[in-house]
Amino acid sequence: MYRADPGSFRDPASHIVFADDRVIRLLDERGLAGWKALAATDFFAKATADGRLIASKQIEPPPDADAAAALEHPLLPFVSYPYEWTFSMLRDAALLQLDLLAESLAAGLTMKDATPYNIQFVEGRPVFIDIGSFEPYSPGEPWIGYRQFTRQFLFPLMMRAYAGVPFQPWLRGNPEGPSAGDMRNLLGFWQRMRPSTLLHVSLQARMEARMSGTAVRGELKTAGFNADLILANVRKLRKLVEGLDWGGSAAGWIEYESCQHVGRDRETKTRFLESALADLGATRVLDLGANDCHFAERAAAQGVTAVAVDGDEPVLDAVYQKGTSVSIVLSDLTNPSPSQGWAERERPGLAGRARPDLVVAYGLIHHLIYTASIPPSAVLDWLADFECPVLVEFVAPDDEMVAKLTANKVEAELHPGRDQSEFESALRKQFTVASTETLGEGSRTLYRLLPVTAAQGATGRE
Amino acid sequence: MLFGYLDAGSGSLILQAILGGAAGILVAFKAWKARLMGKRALTEAGTEAEAVVEEPAVPTDS
Numbered sequence: 001m002y003r004a005d006p007g008s009f010r011d012p013a014s015h016i017v018f019a020d021d022r023v024i025r026l027l028d029e030r031g032l033a034g035w036k037a038l039a040a041t042d043f044f045a046k047a048t049a050d051g052r053l054i055a056s057k058q059i060e061p062p063p064d065a066d067a068a069a070a071l072e073h074p075l076l077p078f079v080s081y082p083y084e085w086t087f088s089m090l091r092d093a094a095l096l097q098l099d100l101l102a103e104s105l106a107a108g109l110t111m112k113d114a115t116p117y118n119i120q121f122v123e124g125r126p127v128f129i130d131i132g133s134f135e136p137y138s139p140g141e142p143w144i145g146y147r148q149f150t151r152q153f154l155f156p157l158m159m160r161a162y163a164g165v166p167f168q169p170w171l172r173g174n175p176e177g178p179s180a181g182d183m184r185n186l187l188g189f190w191q192r193m194r195p196s197t198l199l200h201v202s203l204q205a206r207m208e209a210r211m212s213g214t215a216v217r218g219e220l221k222t223a224g225f226n227a228d229l230i231l232a233n234v235r236k237l238r239k240l241v242e243g244l245d246w247g248g249s250a251a252g253w254i255e256y257e258s259c260q261h262v263g264r265d266r267e268t269k270t271r272f273l274e275s276a277l278a279d280l281g282a283t284r285v286l287d288l289g290a291n292d293c294h295f296a297e298r299a300a301a302q303g304v305t306a307v308a309v310d311g312d313e314p315v316l317d318a319v320y321q322k323g324t325s326v327s328i329v330l331s332d333l334t335n336p337s338p339s340q341g342w343a344e345r346e347r348p349g350l351a352g353r354a355r356p357d358l359v360v361a362y363g364l365i366h367h368l369i370y371t372a373s374i375p376p377s378a379v380l381d382w383l384a385d386f387e388c389p390v391l392v393e394f395v396a397p398d399d400e401m402v403a404k405l406t407a408n409k410v411e412a413e414l415h416p417g418r419d420q421s422e423f424e425s426a427l428r429k430q431f432t433v434a435s436t437e438t439l440g441e442g443s444r445t446l447y448r449l450l451p452v453t454a455a456q457g458a459t460g461r462e
Numbered sequence: 463m464l465f466g467y468l469d470a471g472s473g474s475l476i477l478q479a480i481l482g483g484a485a486g487i488l489v490a491f492k493a494w495k496a497r498l499m500g501k502r503a504l505t506e507a508g509t510e511a512e513a514v515v516e517e518p519a520v521p522t523d524s
Contacts, residue, residue, distance in 0.1 A: 113468050147474035180474075199481060207473025214472040216493060219500075220479060223492035229482030236481065 002062050006345035011112070014132025019062060021075050025131060026067035034109075034135035035069065043107040044134075051122075052096060054129045071131060077305040078327040079353055082116040082152070083172035084337060086317035086330055087160055087246040089126070090167070093119040094153035096126045098238045101143070105227045105234075110137040114145030115152050117175075124324040140221030143230045147208075150200055151177035154241065158183065158201070161244040162191045166313070168330060175341065180205035196240050248314045265439045269362055270298050272437055272446045273391060276358065277302050280389055286356035287326075288333055289364030293319045296326040296360070307354050309333060333364070334372045351386070359383060359390045362446075366395035369418060370405040376417040377426050383449075384430040390449045396420055399443035420445065 002024065008016035013031035017024050027035055035058070038044050047053040054073050061070035082090055093116050101111050111133045118130035155178045156167030163186050170178060183201045184192065192202055273295055276282070283304050287296040290308030292315055300306040306326040310316055316328050329350065331337055336350040361383060368374040374382075383390045395402055397418050406414065417426055427433070431449035438445050479490035 142470070142475045142478050144468055144470040146478050147471040148468060150474070199477070203480070204474055204477050207477050208471055209473070211472040211476065214497070216472045216475050216497065219493040219496045220475060220489065222496060223479075223489045225479055225486075225489050225493070229479055229486040229489065232483045232486065233478055233481040 002065065006343070007117075007341070007347060009342075009346075011132055013135075014130075016073075017062070017065070023073045023075050024059070024062065025056075025071040025073060026061060026065050027069045027071070027132065029068045030135070031132050032069040034132065035071065037109060037136045038104075038131065038134040041104075041107040041109065043103045043109075047100065047103065047128075051125060052100065052128060054127055054131065056131050073129070073131075076120055076122065076129070078307050079120060080327060080329055081171075081175075081337065081347055082156070083168045083175075084329045084331055084350075085116075085121075085168075086313050086320055086328070087157070087167075087248060088317050088321055089121060089328070090116060090153065091157055091241060091244060093126045094149075094157065094241045095238060096128060097149065097153060098234050098241065100128055101145075102231055102234045102238075104134055105137060105231055108137055109134050110141065110143070110227075110230075111135075112144055114143075114149035117152075121327060124320065124326075124328075137227060139227070140225050142217065142220055142225055143233070146233070147204070148177075149237070150204065151179065153177075154200060154237070155180075155183045157241065157244045157246075158197065159186060160246045162194070162197070163187055164247075172337065172340075175347070180208055200240075248317055265444065266294065268437060268439055269295065269393070269446065272435075272448070273298060273360060274302065275435075276389065276391055276448050277304065280358060282356075282358035282389070284354070284356045285358045285360060286354045286386070287360045287362075289361060289367065290326075291315060291363065293324060293326050293328070295362060297324060299358075299360070300325045307356070309336075309350070334368065334374065356386055357388045359386045359388060361390060361392045363393055363395075365392060366399070366402055366405065369415065370402055370409075373413075373415065375415040376423055380423075380427050380430060384451060387451055389434075389451070390431070390447075392447050392449060393439070394420060394423055394445045394447060396443040396445075 002017040002019040005016040005018060013028050013034065015026055017026055039058075044053065048055055056071045056073055059070050059072045061067040082093070085093070096119060097114055101114070104111055112135055113133055118128060118133055119126050120129050121127070152171075156171055159165045159167045159170065159178065165186060178186070180201055184205045187197060187201065191197060277285070277299060285296065285299040285304050285306045287293070287299070287306060287308045290296050290310045291312065293308040296306040296308035307329060308326045309329040309331050311330065311332040313330055316330050320328055331350060337347075339345065339347065339349040339352065341347040365376075365379050368379050369376050383392065417423065424433070427447070427449060430452055432452060434448040434450050436445055436447050476490055476493060479486040479493065482489070
């Protein structure tokens, strides 16, 4: 028995199903023809060997599946979406898309789409996962994915690089990406005068408006369109994408590293985490408010899957650029990615994808309580919803960081329950305390919390 | 001819030829011209058809 992947249904020739933890791609006759053509090329062997294409092996289709053929792929440790990526991640994904298209054309193939949803990050590197995207190139055909490439890769990158507007909220609101018309409206006069925006943005917007719904593929073929024209376009696009820079610096990173408490507490927090990993046998760690991903990386070094979530793009981008083995997620934890897309199931929300067996919330909850005005009891409810052990750092009201966060707030504007005794009393409704450790001068405490039901089952405590 | 599940956008398809460089601009011009000629032929055919329709199929004299 298998279950369909709710995010894989748009291409009738190829879609993903799951059989327990096995990932199976079902192909129809057209998908099978594409797979046979791809598998016969040196390009496929090379791109799979160097990790740019996901590994694939042909298997017998499940007996109850209506499919001409089936492939099996490795299970990805974590799935993230472009609205959770940093600028450099989307740019690297765009370059991978262009490189694979150029190489597949040289091998007599083409790619039927060009969307970042076909790319995932594994061990900090982009990997193309949609093997069904390749099919034999028919002479005279244009690149069907060009418009999609501009909307989902190029325009979001231009939006940030040229207009200083973050692309993530846009892609989260509209996964199809900005249209050429939207993009033109976002750009100022001088930005519209760049050769790249004149062509890809303004001219495309104008031609799309004038020619909507007109059949032109036959005319292009008759007029002599060929793969060399696609390759010339792809080469120029590559140069353009490579040159896009968002001006994001690691200033935030440097500022964070220089905080007094960071250096002071880092080793203690690391030991507390490593001890929990060893005792609990955790395999999937979700680091909430991961900052420079130090703790997530230390967890990954122990061989577990680590997902690091933070809302600071410059810091996460710097982590990505230096190379990391953790799955990076750019997300505001007071408004994490929801379930969305078709039937609200196509793109599951962040918590549903993470499925952790250990949550780390170091240096986080005081920001939620004092900056985002989330009541302390609601923060604990949220942590309990993960239904797994939690390592949380409590920061007392007299901590110097809390003083900074509340500099412009009066007592009446703050939620009750912020004292350590009140916090401990509240957490015992849903957790037992397995261990604690006091940090620095005593205003910060680490707690290893076990969910009440799990703790009762495992240890019989409380 | 491939049949994609993706709407490639007519204007974006023609634009691709232009983006391919000098040779592509020629291709785009030829495709545009062919489309224009096809449109004209269609228009002419449509005018002739209209002319035929203008002849009443059934006498309407009372």
